[in-house]
Amino acid sequence: MLKQFFIICSGADTDILEQCSKGEQNKYAGIGATVFFTAVMAFIAASYALYTVFDNLYASIFFGLVWGLLIFNLDRYIVSTIKKTDSFIDEIIQASPRIILAIIIAIVISKPLELKIFEKEINQVLLEQKNEMTLANKTQIAEQFAPNITALQNDITSLQNEINGKETEVNTLYDTYISEAEGTAGTKLLGKGPVYSEKREKHDAALLELQQLKAENKNKITAIESQIGQLKGDFETQIVSTQPIINNFDGLMARVNALGELPWLPSLFIFLLFLAIETSPIFAKLLSPKGAYDFKLEDQETAVKTNVLQNKNQREAMLKTDYAINDKIYSDIENEDELYTYKRKKAREIMQLQADAFYKQQKNVL
Known part of the structure; x- marks a missing residue:
């Protein structure tokens, strides 16, 4: 039962193969088993690759099954269409397009399995890339908000400097009228005379202006700090909203690119393994000697070809004869x-x- 199934997978003519020896049947059963298990590996590889895209198990299995059946049909077609001839060069030329197709199929099959085999290493590369992207994202967002925040902070500094300047002026006036009262400066007269009163009034007026300036600038600084807080809040909100995009940066293309950053030698060995599996049925037919099945198949095909050519030639001869008879008849009755x-x-x-x-x-x- 299993042997018959693998023979069907090989694409061989079962009616002809039943007339051949057990060894010939086993050869094609082995070729069919290779075709079948290659399709199974294609199903597994496609299912995993599609799962990384759709993140849905059932959809991945369904499309993976479709891909596996497609690969099975292609491999079966490739093997069944290679005919044994008496010239090895002709066989190589005949098989060359199929070998190229087998190489393409091997690449497609091996790549998703490489992603699974090197999953831990790929995750490490993706983690490093995500960290770099997170830092770069914060820097880019900060560049959007930094000029406005810096301008507002400069406004606060300017308002504070205005207060500090006024305080310096008030302190200077204070020192002036105190020195006048002590007689250490100004008129050099001890006591609170008219000059003292005048300087005290200037100081009190400046002090009142300082208090008003502090109240006004405090309100302005509070409003500016509120704007700065709003900008910083927007900055944090934008970082939080964009971070999930970075966290989800682990799709199929990202993993393939991450795989490309790993050492290439292990990936090459895996590719060569699947290339050997994919091309083994082709080379098995190319390298194997011409067996009983090939002779019987050739005999059947040449018999059909000969019969078709005979029928064609016979119809052409009949048509030619019919033309000649008709010409003679019309010539006689003319x-x-x-x-x-x-x-x-x-x-x-x-x-x-x-x-x-x-x-x-x-x-x-x-």
């Missing part, structure tokens, strides 16, 4: 008086009928 008289009579009748019809038509017009 000069017969009886046929001439009969056709002359019929032509006269046709001309009379035409003349009568024309006469009636003209009469109706008049």
Whole structure:
């Protein structure tokens, strides 16, 4: 049962193969088993690759099954269409397009399995890439908000400097009227005279201005700090909203690119393994000697071809003969008086009928 299934997978003619030896049947059963298990590996590889894309188990299995059946059909077609001839060069030329197709299939099958085999290493590469992308993302977002925040902080500094300048002025006026009262400066008179009162009034007026300035600038600084807080909140919100995009940066293309950053030698060995599996049925047929199955198949095909050619030639000969007979018949009756008289009579009748019809038509017009 299993042997018969693998023979069907090989694409061989089961009716012809039943007439061959057990060894010949085993050879094609082995070729069919290779075709079948290659399709199974293609199913597994495609299912895993599609799972990384759709993140849905059932959809991945369904499309993976379709891909596996497609690979099975292609491999079966490739193996079944390679015919054994007496020239090895002709066989190589005949198989070269199929070998190229087998190489393409091997690449497609091996790549998803490489992603699974080196999954831990790929995850490490993706983690490093995500960290770099996170830092780069923060830097880019900060570049959007930094100029506005810096400008607002400069406004706060300017307002604070304005207060500090006014405080310095008030402190200077304070020192002036205190020195006047102590007699250490100004008029050099001890006590609170008219000059002292004048300087004290200037100080008090400046102090009042300072208090008003502090109140006004405090309100302005509070408003600016609120704007800065809003900008920083927007900055954090944008970082939080964009981070999931970075966290989900682990799709099929990202994993393939991450695989490309790993050492290439292990990937090459895996590819060569699947290439050997994929091309083994082809080379098995190329390298194996011409067996009983090949002779019987060739005999059957040449018999059909010979029969078709014979029928074609026979029909052509019959058609040629028929042409010659018809030409001879018409040539013999060409000069017969009886046929001439009969056709002359019929032509006269046709001309009379035409003349009568024309006469009636003209009469109706008049």
